[in-house]
Amino acid sequence: MSTALSVENAAGPKNRGPVLTVTDLSVVYETEHPVPAVKNASFELGRGEILGLAGESGCGKTTLAYAINRLHQPPARISSGQVTFHDRDGQDIDLLALEDEALRRFRWSKLSMVFQGAMNALNPVRTIGNQLDDTLRAHNPTLRKAARQDRCAEVLTLVGVDPKRLRSYPHELSGGMRQRVMIAMAMLLEPQVMIMDEPTTALDVVVQRDILREIVRLKEELNFAVIFITHDLPLLLEISDRIAVMLRGEIVELDTAEALYRSAAHPYTRKLLASFPSLSGGRGAFIRSGDDADFDRDNSFREDHDFEEQP
Numbered sequence: 379m380s381t382a383l384s385v386e387n388a389a390g391p392k393n394r395g396p397v398l399t400v401t402d403l404s405v406v407y408e409t410e411h412p413v414p415a416v417k418n419a420s421f422e423l424g425r426g427e428i429l430g431l432a433g434e435s436g437c438g439k440t441t442l443a444y445a446i447n448r449l450h451q452p453p454a455r456i457s458s459g460q461v462t463f464h465d466r467d468g469q470d471i472d473l474l475a476l477e478d479e480a481l482r483r484f485r486w487s488k489l490s491m492v493f494q495g496a497m498n499a500l501n502p503v504r505t506i507g508n509q510l511d512d513t514l515r516a517h518n519p520t521l522r523k524a525a526r527q528d529r530c531a532e533v534l535t536l537v538g539v540d541p542k543r544l545r546s547y548p549h550e551l552s553g554g555m556r557q558r559v560m561i562a563m564a565m566l567l568e569p570q571v572m573i574m575d576e577p578t579t580a581l582d583v584v585v586q587r588d589i590l591r592e593i594v595r596l597k598e599e600l601n602f603a604v605i606f607i608t609h610d611l612p613l614l615l616e617i618s619d620r621i622a623v624m625l626r627g628e629i630v631e632l633d634t635a636e637a638l639y640r641s642a643a644h645p646y647t648r649k650l651l652a653s654f655p656s657l658s659g660g661r662g663a664f665i666r667s668g669d670d671a672d673f674d675r676d677n678s679f680r681e682d683h684d685f686e687e688q689p
């Protein structure tokens with residue numbers, strides 16, 4: 379069986395067209411001994427698709443995610459490649475060519491990102507409502523205050539946080555709730571793509587599961603596409619349409635979650651699969667199907683599912 383990444387698999391699902399095309403993207407850390415962290419990465423992200431990005435620590439997942447959104451900092455440098463965003467209105471946007479102001483407008487509104495420590499990025503001295511409002515106002519200066527308030531409340535409700543929390547300060551919320559606020563922030567402007575880099579890793583397992591279930595539900599409702607990064611391959615198999623496996627900066631395999639699970643082509647993928655004992659048993663499908671005992675039948679996830687201590 380060939381281990382080469384086939385062009386067909388790198389293309390997004392045929393029925394929905396791409397929202398993002400990454401072509402031969404390479405990123406180097408220009409240190410004393412330059413580190414080629416991402417090497418010729420190519421893939422398409424389908425509209426409304428969840429693409430999982432898997433691979434062990436240090437393989438380049440975060441570097442790739444940051445470079446796509448131009449959030450990489452020196453010494454990281456994009457040494458080659460192209461990133462094209464295919465807007466809903468038919469326009470193609472060359473992300474690597476955007477100037478500062480255009481890039482600022484693009485981020486959050488077309489493509490947003492939630493990263494692992496995002497909950498710690500909230501400003502401790504401003505309320506949740508003010509912080510959501512700041513983002514909304516920066517991108518929609520003409521939007522009236524009442525409409526902004528409605529949208530902020532709506533987006534908090536979407537992620538299962540009571541809109542009363544708009545008046546709370548970050549320290550008044552649990553970690554899980556703060557991370558949900560960051561997901562709300564990322565959804566605020568209805569982006570077409572969300573990049574999620576280990577968005578729930580710092581949270582306890584039950585909270586993680588609730589949040590992931592909600593992301594999958596919202597994705598289905600609102601049809602944004604997700605690049606979901608995690609070490610947790612069993613989790614990716616549950617939530618992803620397709621999975622890209624990275625090894626030492628390269629995408630070595632990209633296929634549907636089903637095909638990857640049943641007949642991984644690359645030896646490294648097989649090794650990765652074998653390293654999760656849970657995969658040798660039955661696959662729990664609770665996140666997509668809601669097939670577990672304590673699943674809320676109305677599909678909502680509730681604040682009281684945050685079992686973390688309030689400070």
Ligand SMILES: Nc1ncnc2c1ncn2[C@@H]1O[C@H](COP(=O)(O)OP(=O)(O)OP(=O)(O)O)[C@@H](O)[C@H]1O
Nearest residue numbers: 407409413415434435436437438439440441442453
């Ligand atoms: N600031 C930096 N300077 C030099 N090398 C770096 C820097 N940041 C990351 N690297 C290197 O780039 C490579 C890719 O790192 P990256 O953080 O993207 O991997 P990752 O797959 O996201 O890992 P993790 O899952 O642990 O976050 C690694 O070899 C790492 O050591």
